[in-house]
Amino acid sequence: MSITTYELNHLDQLESEAIHIFREVASEFERPCLMFSGGKDSILMLHLATKAFWPARLPFPVLHIDTGHNFPEVIEYRDQRIKELEARLVVASVQKSIDDGRVSEEKGPRASRNRLQTTTLLDSIEENKFDALFGGARRDEEKARAKERFYSFRDEFGQWDPKNQRPELWNLYNGRIRQGEHIRVFPISNWTELDVWQYIEREAIEIPSVYFAHEREVFRRDGMLLADSDFVTRSDDEELMTRKIRYRTVGDMSCTGAVESEAENLKQIIEEISSTRITERGATRADDRVSEAAMEDRKKEGYF
Amino acid sequence: MEFLRFATAGSVDDGKSTLIGRLLYDTKSIFQDQLESVEAASKQMGNEHTNLALLTDGLRAEREQGITIDVAYRYFATPKRKFIIADTPGHIQYTRNMVTGASTADLVLVLVDARHGVVEQSRRHAFLASLLRIPHLVVCVNKMDLIDYDEKAFNSVKEEFRNFAMKLDIPDLSFIPISALHGDNVVERSAKMPWYEGSSLLHHLEEVYIASDRNHIDARFPVQYVIRPQNEEHHDYRGYAGMITGGVFKPGDEVVVLPSGFTSTVASIDSYDGPISEAFGPMSVTMRLTSEIDISRGDMICRPNNQPTVSQDLQAMVCWMSESTELTPRMKLALKHTTRSSRVMVSEIQYRIDVNTLHRDEKPESLKLNEIGRVSLRSTQPLFFDDYRRNRNTGSFILMDEVTNATVAAGIIVGSG
Numbered sequence: 001m002s003i004t005t006y007e008l009n010h011l012d013q014l015e016s017e018a019i020h021i022f023r024e025v026a027s028e029f030e031r032p033c034l035m036f037s038g039g040k041d042s043i044l045m046l047h048l049a050t051k052a053f054w055p056a057r058l059p060f061p062v063l064h065i066d067t068g069h070n071f072p073e074v075i076e077y078r079d080q081r082i083k084e085l086e087a088r089l090v091v092a093s094v095q096k097s098i099d100d101g102r103v104s105e106e107k108g109p110r111a112s113r114n115r116l117q118t119t120t121l122l123d124s125i126e127e128n129k130f131d132a133l134f135g136g137a138r139r140d141e142e143k144a145r146a147k148e149r150f151y152s153f154r155d156e157f158g159q160w161d162p163k164n165q166r167p168e169l170w171n172l173y174n175g176r177i178r179q180g181e182h183i184r185v186f187p188i189s190n191w192t193e194l195d196v197w198q199y200i201e202r203e204a205i206e207i208p209s210v211y212f213a214h215e216r217e218v219f220r221r222d223g224m225l226l227a228d229s230d231f232v233t234r235s236d237d238e239e240l241m242t243r244k245i246r247y248r249t250v251g252d253m254s255c256t257g258a259v260e261s262e263a264e265n266l267k268q269i270i271e272e273i274s275s276t277r278i279t280e281r282g283a284t285r286a287d288d289r290v291s292e293a294a295m296e297d298r299k300k301e302g303y304f
Numbered sequence: 305m306e307f308l309r310f311a312t313a314g315s316v317d318d319g320k321s322t323l324i325g326r327l328l329y330d331t332k333s334i335f336q337d338q339l340e341s342v343e344a345a346s347k348q349m350g351n352e353h354t355n356l357a358l359l360t361d362g363l364r365a366e367r368e369q370g371i372t373i374d375v376a377y378r379y380f381a382t383p384k385r386k387f388i389i390a391d392t393p394g395h396i397q398y399t400r401n402m403v404t405g406a407s408t409a410d411l412v413l414v415l416v417d418a419r420h421g422v423v424e425q426s427r428r429h430a431f432l433a434s435l436l437r438i439p440h441l442v443v444c445v446n447k448m449d450l451i452d453y454d455e456k457a458f459n460s461v462k463e464e465f466r467n468f469a470m471k472l473d474i475p476d477l478s479f480i481p482i483s484a485l486h487g488d489n490v491v492e493r494s495a496k497m498p499w500y501e502g503s504s505l506l507h508h509l510e511e512v513y514i515a516s517d518r519n520h521i522d523a524r525f526p527v528q529y530v531i532r533p534q535n536e537e538h539h540d541y542r543g544y545a546g547m548i549t550g551g552v553f554k555p556g557d558e559v560v561v562l563p564s565g566f567t568s569t570v571a572s573i574d575s576y577d578g579p580i581s582e583a584f585g586p587m588s589v590t591m592r593l594t595s596e597i598d599i600s601r602g603d604m605i606c607r608p609n610n611q612p613t614v615s616q617d618l619q620a621m622v623c624w625m626s627e628s629t630e631l632t633p634r635m636k637l638a639l640k641h642t643t644r645s646s647r648v649m650v651s652e653i654q655y656r657i658d659v660n661t662l663h664r665d666e667k668p669e670s671l672k673l674n675e676i677g678r679v680s681l682r683s684t685q686p687l688f689f690d691d692y693r694r695n696r697n698t699g700s701f702i703l704m705d706e707v708t709n710a711t712v713a714a715g716i717i718v719g720s721g
Contacts, residue, residue, distance in 0.1 A: 023529040055533045055541060142668065168404060178709065190379075
């Protein structure tokens, strides 16, 4: 930051914009919460929220939609951070939604709990009466997300109507909702993947070890490397091999792919991201490969 | 690195999506998997060339109808700057979308088809850019390839546009002849137009000077949130959190708090990373004062010798954005201005402006969707504001429908009383 010229660099501007939104929601909503997956974007969100309210604690709880298919490293990280921040954690479990008969498990070798999360999330919103949910989605991730607002209105069914969004002007956000409706809030809308990594490096934010290159037993499916785990069923021609890999995104173990990488530290990750020619979701997300509009369709139903 | 936020506006089929696709492609901001999916989609739709417009039109309905529905945001960077594009469609809801996209922009890029010259929509875009006080306007005269890169044709578009722009307030106006399809003058200077001596579009975007566009004179700090940790370590801590929307604040500055009018001194400006010696826009900070006075969200901290207008009556240019209702005299609406919420009543609609001819219709009965007019509003509470011309943050507001909660208008303050 250069004081004499009164200019802010891009990371300072992005940080300030996000902090402004965290504070605005905390002022205008009664029951916000921060959705946390353990991925780098939600870790960044937790860091920004901490900065927004320092020296006070977070004025809202952290919500984890737990598919039960987690990387153990990520759960360990989550519990550690929550303890450090003295924050309140709410866990909504997809397994419980299945046990309660709210959803049924997908069948077959490619079964994933990705889509089931939506029901668990919407049930949890209703149960806890959340009226604003912070999410770490970015507009550069995916073309449906490029049309998202900072404040994204959801009706009483949790649905997103992309053709009928509220115009968002200057930095004046319309937080008016009726009972039963809620908003999703995306404070890091304007960040790119590279911004996220540069900021993580600058702020020395700790992240789970799965983001750094390590050796792991993987197999190839649809051109992606998936980790072997109890949550996936391999077919006979999907052979296991040991590769040096890292994760660019971290989600459900059954549908998050790894990339082959030698990047063992943040500096090397930033170099790798700067020169890559594949988007992070394209490289690592089986859930986006269903169709051209896979993300839009899930979002309309109430997905993250 | 520095940011440049720009909005793009164009009319039907003038090649705006192609230009954005070109900028992203030539700056290597498009990834291989994105390009492959666009190539596949183009083939499926029977397009001869890869249709770069599909990069930006992501929604199902947009692809099906071949149009852009909503403002989309795109990101790219060069070694010199990072760019955020607000891509505003020319088809549906053009005024509403352009006002939305341009509200946060430093620069507006207007596309004109070289074969058709300045059309009604070009005039509308220029008017909206000047209404929203966008300091920089770049006119790209596109499809130069279809008129044999003719200098005379370019100059006549330029002259026509300038004649119209003279009636507006546009501090910085530039013209660039391009072919988005072939990439002429987009990233590199084109060899096909040796008569053009200016810079390429990308070079212009990298170099345009925006640092002086922000107001660093009038100190304004709308209180957004009060931080009171109430824990052992910070027992008596009371900090006022918010974003600086004008001027510079330093510890030791004498300040006045509106609406109470109490004066105090800045004790410290805090952040998670430590104390700040000088705070300026758009920094989000937490301010502490030396005296204990009652301050809450919606209050404004400023300097005693430089205060905003305090009034319940304001004069504003309003752009109406609702499809289902019209703005009429005596109507009551919810207003949000800085961090302050209030109710307002429309006292009077003075005139409606024809965005194509700039003609004023005096005393219209109402303002309909996408119409712009000058209105007088009466607020239930005093507001602390500046002319939009002086400060975009303290001079702007939104209006919301009290029943449907929809955002129904964008407002630009032009005076009080």
